[in-house]
Amino acid sequence: MNNNQTPLIEVQNISKYFGNVIALEDISLKVSAGEVMCLLGDNGAGKSTLIKVLSGVHQHDTGHMLVEGKEVHFTSPRDALEHGIATVYQDLAMIPLMSVSRNFFLGSEPTTGWGPFRRFDVELADRVTRQELSKMGIEIRDTAQAVGTLSGGERQSVAIARAIYFGAKVLILDEPTSALGVKEASVVLRYIAQARARGIGVIFITHNVHHAYPIGDYFTILNRGRSYGTFAKADVTREEVVAMMAGGEELQELSHELEEFARSDKALAGKLAEMGHELENATQPAATIQARTE
Amino acid sequence: MPATQTTIVPASDERVRRVSPFKRLLGRPELGAIAGSMLVWLFFASVAGRSGFISAAGTATYLQVAAELGILAIAVSLLMIAGEFDLSVGSIIGASGMLMTILSVTYGFNIWLAILAALVFSLLIGFFNGYLVIKTGLPSFIVTLGTLFIFRGVTIGVTRLITGRTQVGGLNEVAGYNLAHALFASDITIGGGHFSVSILWWLVLAALATWVLLRTRFGNWIFGVGGDPNASRNVGVPVARVKITLFMMTAVAATLIAIIQAVAFSGADVLRGDQREFFAIIAVVIGGNLLTGGYGSAIGSVFGALIFGMVRQGIVFARVDADWFQVFLGSMVLIAVLVNNYVRKRAIRAR
Numbered sequence: 018m019n020n021n022q023t024p025l026i027e028v029q030n031i032s033k034y035f036g037n038v039i040a041l042e043d044i045s046l047k048v049s050a051g052e053v054m055c056l057l058g059d060n061g062a063g064k065s066t067l068i069k070v071l072s073g074v075h076q077h078d079t080g081h082m083l084v085e086g087k088e089v090h091f092t093s094p095r096d097a098l099e100h101g102i103a104t105v106y107q108d109l110a111m112i113p114l115m116s117v118s119r120n121f122f123l124g125s126e127p128t129t130g131w132g133p134f135r136r137f138d139v140e141l142a143d144r145v146t147r148q149e150l151s152k153m154g155i156e157i158r159d160t161a162q163a164v165g166t167l168s169g170g171e172r173q174s175v176a177i178a179r180a181i182y183f184g185a186k187v188l189i190l191d192e193p194t195s196a197l198g199v200k201e202a203s204v205v206l207r208y209i210a211q212a213r214a215r216g217i218g219v220i221f222i223t224h225n226v227h228h229a230y231p232i233g234d235y236f237t238i239l240n241r242g243r244s245y246g247t248f249a250k251a252d253v254t255r256e257e258v259v260a261m262m263a264g265g266e267e268l269q270e271l272s273h274e275l276e277e278f279a280r281s282d283k284a285l286a287g288k289l290a291e292m293g294h295e296l297e298n299a300t301q302p303a304a305t306i307q308a309r310t311e
Numbered sequence: 312m313p314a315t316q317t318t319i320v321p322a323s324d325e326r327v328r329r330v331s332p333f334k335r336l337l338g339r340p341e342l343g344a345i346a347g348s349m350l351v352w353l354f355f356a357s358v359a360g361r362s363g364f365i366s367a368a369g370t371a372t373y374l375q376v377a378a379e380l381g382i383l384a385i386a387v388s389l390l391m392i393a394g395e396f397d398l399s400v401g402s403i404i405g406a407s408g409m410l411m412t413i414l415s416v417t418y419g420f421n422i423w424l425a426i427l428a429a430l431v432f433s434l435l436i437g438f439f440n441g442y443l444v445i446k447t448g449l450p451s452f453i454v455t456l457g458t459l460f461i462f463r464g465v466t467i468g469v470t471r472l473i474t475g476r477t478q479v480g481g482l483n484e485v486a487g488y489n490l491a492h493a494l495f496a497s498d499i500t501i502g503g504g505h506f507s508v509s510i511l512w513w514l515v516l517a518a519l520a521t522w523v524l525l526r527t528r529f530g531n532w533i534f535g536v537g538g539d540p541n542a543s544r545n546v547g548v549p550v551a552r553v554k555i556t557l558f559m560m561t562a563v564a565a566t567l568i569a570i571i572q573a574v575a576f577s578g579a580d581v582l583r584g585d586q587r588e589f590f591a592i593i594a595v596v597i598g599g600n601l602l603t604g605g606y607g608s609a610i611g612s613v614f615g616a617l618i619f620g621m622v623r624q625g626i627v628f629a630r631v632d633a634d635w636f637q638v639f640l641g642s643m644v645l646i647a648v649l650v651n652n653y654v655r656k657r658a659i660r661a662r
Contacts, residue, residue: 114534119535123548124530124535126531135527
């Protein structure tokens with residue numbers, strides 16, 4: 018699909034250790050412009066560690082990281098941001114008591130005037146916030162309203178819009194839909210599609226296949242710090258993804274166990290029916306005694 | 312690849328109700344304090360109006376009390392919005408006033424040089440407070456509670472060591488005193504009331520602080536740092552720098568009060584500024600600033616200080632025993648916090 022273009026970000030055989038704990042082992046992954054890469058995995062699969070490496074919070078121990086073909090070593094989240102890698106965390110980095118436009122520009126406020134009269138250009142901030150949000154299809158009621166008044170989905174969308182406005186080429190979204198209701202989650206998925214349409218590479222971290230499958234172009238599945246590999250959407254079904262996420266063998270084992278339960282349930286049901294019969298017969302003492310001796 | 316979605320931007324959102332300026336005012340943090348000021352004024356005007364509370368002279372007295380607290384409260388309010396406390400300001404008033412007086416009177420410095428020394432000293436003290444808070448990660452309440460006693464103790468000890476006394480006078484005989492008096496301690500007579508020039512300092516600083524808070528990058532950072540330091544750090548706000556700068560500004564505000572009082576009284580006392588830290592916090596909280604940071608205004612602290620001044624002087628005009636002042640003050644803090652909580656919930660809730 019996009020194999021001939023240089024990926025925006027690529028990691029090759031990356032490992033990360035915390036003391037003697039192997040958090041990531043031999044992970045490879047790449048995202049090109051206008052692609053959504055879904056990073057899937059159960060809890061403890063290493064998704065968080067991997068995004069922390071990608072966003073500059075942790076440094077990888079072995080392997081290579083390339084941004085647009087050039088090898089990089091991020092030393093801080095700020096460093097990653099300057100390379101165009103923006104991460105929208107679950108907790109969003111938004112301040113509930115501050116207005117939407119003040120949040121949008123926090124840390125990168127536009128200014129006007131010079132010297133001691135240099136001031137925060139509030140009008141520009143309001144206008145740009147409104148524009149950028151409407152580009153994403155969000156109509157904010159009032160840019161002066163506190164972020165705390167927005168719904169969870171709206172907050173996610175503001176955070177995504179902010180990352181894009183400040184020049185993100187790669188957008189890393191950490192479980193953006195996990196705390197949301199069905200309707201709100203679909204709103205956020207639509208913004209991911211918008212971001213992709215604008216040529217941004219998206220890494221979408223989730224453990225919900227039903228959110229990942231409709232939007233993803235590629236799926237990388239992590240399990241216990243290792244990668245099962247990357248699959249293009251055409252090559253894999255939703256069910257296969259689910260199976261791999263849970264760890265194929267484990268899932269087989271689980272279904273085996275479930276069958277076992279069902280069998281023993283059946284046996285139990287049979288036994289109960291038998292006991293019911295016995296109780297019915299219990300009105301006749303002789304029969305009861307007979308049953309007991311049996 | 313999905314087709315680019317076209318987004319239709321409506322000229323105006325039908326979900327937007329036109330918000331009247333009055334409704335907007337209701338969402339402001341200082342609203343409670345403005346309403347409170349009116350109530351307190353009406354109360355004392357009716358109770359003590361005949362004994363001079365509403366006269367120009369009466370107004371001048373409570374405005375001066377309000378100003379000398381208000382200058383401090385403005386700085387404390389910015390610091391509180393950034394999520395920090397400074398309890399050591401009372402001691403800084405004592406220390407700066409004494410430093411300036413000893414330098415002038417005992418060592419013969421020109422008063423302006425002494426004032427400059429006191430300002431530099433307060434910047435260092437403020438930096439020390441802020442640096443200690445940032446480096447230790449301890450709550451500023453604890454750190455500055457410690458420095459409150461340390462600064463006061465050092466002031467008393469050093470003053471007694473140098474002068475053998477705890478009060479030093481004679482500042483009015485020092486070179487440069489007249490100009491300093493005109494700038495810091497003179498009166499402007501309007502309608503028979505002698506209005507202290509400190510009121511002017513207070514209002515100018517309030518306007519400056521409000522401008523910084525609402526119209527500069529630094530102001531936006533103050534709100535961010537107080538609202539969520541981690542989130543602010545993630546988007547590149549220099550959290551430590553913002554907080555340390557505000558500690559320094561608070562110490563400078565305390566020193567400005569020390570200068571005003573030293574010049575007005577022509578000397579300093581090691582105990583000057585005692586309990587000012589609490590009064591300043593009271594004024595700031597009455598002014599609608601959130602104790603936990605992230606929300607508030609400098610204007611609110613102006614009205615908080617105004618209420619403080621009106622109650623303190625109003626009680627005198629009403630011929631109530633001044634012993635009851637603290638009861639008034641304490642009750643007002645409790646009421647203010649309850650009102651603030653309500654106002655903040657309104658701000659968070661969708662309007």
